[in-house]
Amino acid sequence: MPFDITVRHPLYEAFLPSWTLMRDAMDGEDAIKAGGKDKNPFKYLPMKSGILAMSDDVKRQAAYDAYKLRAEFPEIVAPTVRGATGIMLGKPTTIELPKALEPLKAKATQDGLTLDSLHRRAALELMTTGRYGLLPGVDSGGNPYLAGYVTESIVNWDATDQVTDYVVLDESGAVRDRATNQWSNEEAYLECFVENGVYKARRWIKTRAGWQTEDEIAAQDRRRRAISELPFVFLGANDLSASPDDVPLYGLAKLAVRVYRLDADYTFALHMTSEPTPVAIGFDDPAQAIKDGLAPTTIGASKLWVLPKGGDAKYLEFSGPGLDAQAKAIDAALSRAVMFSAQILTDNSRTAESGEAKKLRLSNEQATIKTVALNASAGLEKALKNVAVWMGANPNEVKVEPDTDFFDHDLTAQEITAIVQGWQQGAYSWRTAFDRLQKGGVIPDDRTADDEQELIAEDMEGRDAPPEELFDPVTGKPLDPTKLPLQIIKQAEEIRR
Template identity: 30%
Template sequence: MPVQSTNPDYDAHIDEWRMMDDALEGESAIKRNQRNLPKPSGMTEAEKLDGTDNAYLYQNYTARAQYEHWVRDSLRSMMGLVSRLIPEVKLPAGLKGLEDNATADGFGLTQLFMRVVRQTISHGRVPLVVNIDDSGRPYFATYAVRNAINWDTADQGGRQDLALSVFREFRRKEQDRYSHECETVYREFYMDGAVCRTGVRNEAGELIEDDRPLGAVDGNANLVRGLSYIPVIYCGSTDNSPGVDEIPLLTMARAALKAYQLSADYFTALHQTSHPQPWVSGLDDNVELSITGPSAAWDLGKEGSCGYLEFQGVGVEAVRKAMEDQKNAALEAGAKVMDVSGTESGEARKTRQNDQHATLHSIVITAAAGIEQALRYAAEWTGYKPDEVTFKVDPEFVVPEAEAQQILAQLQLWQNGIIAKTDLRNNLRRGAVISLDRSNEDIDEELAMEPPVGGSDEQ
């Protein structure tokens, strides 16, 4: 089979992922794809008679339709909540640089976490790849879900682990600096016995980058210890297994698309109601009517008569009600995903969420677990202890406002060396005392903090 072969689950879900792409891009993308607004049979028949002159019928039908950006607005609101969460990160000394430089484009772990959560909410799946750059430092790359085309699992030492991962990439052709023309290549990871190997192939399946084993190397770039696993995690909305998870915002996207389709009929009906069609009959052969409008007078002769064919709009209200129902369905679907209420006990929340689909609460936990696993892969690959890695996020979206006594207590705990400076800063941020976007240096300078005597000054 060719390198472009796709997993059956990919084929089963690609249309849903494309729908989410359109929903997030907005009205221009929705209207660009005719599949989102089927052509009425009358317009189809009219175009059979004259496809050129009658094409305006569907163009006007589409132009009047209105797509509401419920999906994009909901995603923005959810990410606003997630942005208030502060990851707890612990890394071996040699990997501390990942906190500020973890992604392929130079952003830190917090930004990586935000990206994973965002794509999980919108598409239900985030392929996260661990790699090593030319200087031997680990970094993480994410792929759009539609570019993770193939994967497979097999028995690996008695466990079902990844045996294959194939990703589609787009590389700019070597032309002038202003060109954006790209060629498609395929990066594959696969298990060869007990060692993971990787290579890049072109559309014809030919290797354009050497197929090589992954693992620790010596000073002469000789493999010392090969990776016994594929360094890829498929972060999902409910778990991090390679299987395709549900898309949290899919129900909302479907409701928004249905409302868009209904709006085409609704606004077309309103347009026709506002523009009645004049008719005339009984005119003499020598009578011509070349103009019409409120300022025109017709001479119909002795036998002539005229009137208007008015669109009654009997079903307009029903269509409007259906649009409102879709809006309510969309808002309800979004509310289920944005399930961040803090009034229930932990056990009650857990029991109820087990009966629901993916929620923002579970998505955050799953995303943090996926990044923690990727960090452990990176630690093992570079010779550090994986159990020294921690990346956790407490999904506490309801921010309590700290009272004066609580603030004073936090300061006293730090001054007495009971908590570290890092914990103090984070607690003040959680209590909405300090803005989340303030740097540690700014906080220390403004509060004129001095290291406590005998206490911890962990950064």
């Protein structure tokens, strides 16, 4: 059997449906109604049995189109994904690089993304599909860069002794013919592998004559030494292994589709039953009566109904118990979806609960985005270390550290007092107390511990007695100069409240 570059890993095939659903849900209602990436119009909204039973193909399609048109897909997946990404990267990530890699901060990819933007893209992909890839490279000018690959582009991989040494990347896409200015789709793959202890890569391109391969390239560092390991880095929602991870918000996407289907049935029923249907009784041959213009076909104050002797007229009206059940089912599914999102995006720190209970709740609710934030940073750090090796720099000088304190927690007066008292009693350093006070919103984010000490010294310099603003606001007595830091903070908190 000849070698086939297009073969996909079995796990790729297993996870592809969940990735596709997430992509379609992220794209929103129009994509869902169009059948998503597969362009299958019945994928997310099957045809109702009553519509399917219609014998006329044209009328059946028109009825289904109207059925789908009235349905509403809840736009909850994309805001949750983007909101979670915003939370995890809301505070700056610490990125330290050796001098040779500093230019990457301004331009990390060949298409001009900054390192921060690439980091954000990786985090967004992990929240969406649970997987992303980074491949270091060096351009023709000798400048390093990182290439990012979405999970659908990482089609095959393998390992020797549990060390990944083979990966195939789908680089197919639209290309422009510079001579004709016409666009066409090019099918291409990049094969990366380690052979005899040397990392190599070759590109496969499909032409009319079949698959053609470019010359394989063996990677070397600045000292012309061979790169011995595969530099491709897999980023996952749970770890940095090659195997795909579970999609973090797959459950939310399935709930959104469930609500969409329930809403389709509900709005269809509303349409069919929302208006009473007039009925005229008493014609021996109703069809002939309508044809002869004897049976009424319209209603209104200007239309007189004349019925035969013994005839009757009434309305058929749906009472609605079934609709109530459908509405409750929609509300229940939507509530579950909203709760799913809220647990990730909100911090209910104002509720009255014990410290341990609050710590456990916040830990559970932030587990997903914290794990993703750590893996996005760890993966970027690993890729940058590989770049450093390639460029002959010290990989140990690379550091990517996220701030995983995602939510601001303003300290209460009691918490502030406890922090300062702990410092005064020697339980921890002033810098530790400063950091906690800064995270608690007492001290501005852009102020350092040394700046704060200088400001305190300036306040105290040349003062023989406490100034008027340092008198106790309740008793009017001067504050104890030996406990000024504590008292200043307590008074500031009183004023703020």
